Amino acid sequence: MPKLSDICRHVRSKNAGPFWVTVDLFFDGEENFRRYHDTPALSPQVFARLFGTNPDLVRRIPVDNLHVVKISYPRPHPQGWMQERDMHAGQQFARLLDLEVD
Amino acid sequence: MTESAEMSDRISIIVPTGMLGGGVSRAQVQYGLRRGASAIAVDSGSTDSGPAYLARGVSKMNRESIKRDLQILMAEAHRAKIPLLVGTCGTSGTDSGVDWTRDIVLEVATELSIGPKIVCLYSEQKADELIRKNSRGEITPLPPLGPISDADLKSCEHIVALMGPEPYIAALQAGADIVLGGRTTDTAVLAAVPLMRGAGVAQAWHAAKIAECGGLCTVNPSLGGVLMHVGRDAFEIEPLDIDNQCSPETLSAHLLYENSDPFTLTEPGGVLDASDAEYRWVDNRITRVTGSRWTPKPYTMKLEGARGGDFQTIMFIGIEDPEVLANLDEFHDLMQKTLTGRIRKTFGDEAVRFDVSLRIYGWNGTSGRPVPRGTVPPRDVGVMFVVTAPTQDLANRMAKACNPYFFHTPLRPGIEMPSYAFPFTPAEIPRGQVYEFVLNHVVHTSDAFELVRSVSVDPARANKGALDA
Numbered sequence: 042m043p044k045l046s047d048i049c050r051h052v053r054s055k056n057a058g059p060f061w062v063t064v065d066l067f068f069d070g071e072e073n074f075r076r077y078h079d080t081p082a083l084s085p086q087v088f089a090r091l092f093g094t095n096p097d098l099v100r101r102i103p104v105d106n107l108h109v110v111k112i113s114y115p116r117p118h119p120q121g122w123m124q125e126r127d128m129h130a131g132q133q134f135a136r137l138l139d140l141e142v143d
Numbered sequence: 144m145t146e147s148a149e150m151s152d153r154i155s156i157i158v159p160t161g162m163l164g165g166g167v168s169r170a171q172v173q174y175g176l177r178r179g180a181s182a183i184a185v186d187s188g189s190t191d192s193g194p195a196y197l198a199r200g201v202s203k204m205n206r207e208s209i210k211r212d213l214q215i216l217m218a219e220a221h222r223a224k225i226p227l228l229v230g231t232c233g234t235s236g237t238d239s240g241v242d243w244t245r246d247i248v249l250e251v252a253t254e255l256s257i258g259p260k261i262v263c264l265y266s267e268q269k270a271d272e273l274i275r276k277n278s279r280g281e282i283t284p285l286p287p288l289g290p291i292s293d294a295d296l297k298s299c300e301h302i303v304a305l306m307g308p309e310p311y312i313a314a315l316q317a318g319a320d321i322v323l324g325g326r327t328t329d330t331a332v333l334a335a336v337p338l339m340r341g342a343g344v345a346q347a348w349h350a351a352k353i354a355e356c357g358g359l360c361t362v363n364p365s366l367g368g369v370l371m372h373v374g375r376d377a378f379e380i381e382p383l384d385i386d387n388q389c390s391p392e393t394l395s396a397h398l399l400y401e402n403s404d405p406f407t408l409t410e411p412g413g414v415l416d417a418s419d420a421e422y423r424w425v426d427n428r429i430t431r432v433t434g435s436r437w438t439p440k441p442y443t444m445k446l447e448g449a450r451g452g453d454f455q456t457i458m459f460i461g462i463e464d465p466e467v468l469a470n471l472d473e474f475h476d477l478m479q480k481t482l483t484g485r486i487r488k489t490f491g492d493e494a495v496r497f498d499v500s501l502r503i504y505g506w507n508g509t510s511g512r513p514v515p516r517g518t519v520p521p522r523d524v525g526v527m528f529v530v531t532a533p534t535q536d537l538a539n540r541m542a543k544a545c546n547p548y549f550f551h552t553p554l555r556p557g558i559e560m561p562s563y564a565f566p567f568t569p570a571e572i573p574r575g576q577v578y579e580f581v582l583n584h585v586v587h588t589s590d591a592f593e594l595v596r597s598v599s600v601d602p603a604r605a606n607k608g609a610l611d612a
Contacts, residue, residue, distance in 0.1 A: 111404075121580070
């Protein structure tokens, strides 16, 4: 099974307002987008496990013309809380790269 | 419809940078003016950098960089006789942020020997007024937050409501040359003039959404700002640098950036729907967009609030000892237990509320998550110690009490006492207060002006006042 980093040309994460994080998966070509855009490897439960977020609020939006899947999830703690390690959530994507997709 | 009919009665707006103080180019502004721009609009705010700026009511950008940009923008706007609009003054758009920016504007006006008519728009809110609105059910939470309590509203250092374009339009119609706004949606300040001049409503909002970060929607974001051309049924985005491009892909991709939803965007008074938008090259630098939709909704303003919490003191060490590096998880847990125990023992009842957080940079400092089994040990790590306590003094004392243990704790009993590498003296650094965003709510208003105060400033009188004082 390929890893997410094998089928995406770029993966990024960023804060979207103080309470949400948004992840953009730029798939490498239309074929990979079609085949993997709804992979269960990116389910809300996986996001709950990796990010401690509420799976009921995770949103996944495919953007066909850009071969992008956007996944947005609420931060488990508000931005800037006392144990904050990633104020802009810009490094959160890294823990997705090794996910095996099918 | 013909191609040119789509763009009829176009209104052009210079967006010289994504954030005032980011550095604007006079040559680029002049290019935009030659292309027929009828206003300069720029955002001066962001919540991205965290709640500290709103809670403290101070700017992230320094005064000198704001002043340098204003010198160029005010001089060019005056020369071209077009208005200058600044949204979310002072990073968070508090009243103090508007006043701080106004004073810089007055200083620049004096230096340029010009007397622009200035209007300041204030949208900071008093907790008591919002408590009244809350009791009438006029404040609605947005996910993931629930209903807001009176205590939460009262706990905020500052609360701001995000303005729409209407107060800017009213100020311009009353003759303002410069409008300085408190907290405003990034898009509203850019959309105001096109909306005032009768451009397409969906087109104005959509163009503003794409241009809100200046050159970030271009192929080469380091080449400065953009120009919005807004027509009745289409809009175009053009880079202000002749060597840059706005491509169909860079424009449509910008709707992804920092947005939880790339197609729908709620703004004061309506919702933009970009899901059927089409992006097409006009030439090799400019892209035209059609198919944007706007649905009017009852007027709402988003609220932002922030409060101060406990205080932190930090320390930092470097470690190259191979024994420690080969057992970093064990070392972390040992250090956590040692330092927490040290604080409990030293401070007793005074340590009712504290938190020790250790982050091993070079191992898992950024995520704090377990490292995969079999990961090769690094050559060098930095360990950051963060203690959080109710006062700065107590956090400082807790760090001092931990200092010798953080410095000398061996991996296992019986190992000769190590000394890890402090890079600073004194080793403890008081970091200040922890700040927290409190609100993610919208307030329902009777119109765009209910929560906004507008104040005209006469530069001659203001500067005379400053001289007299």
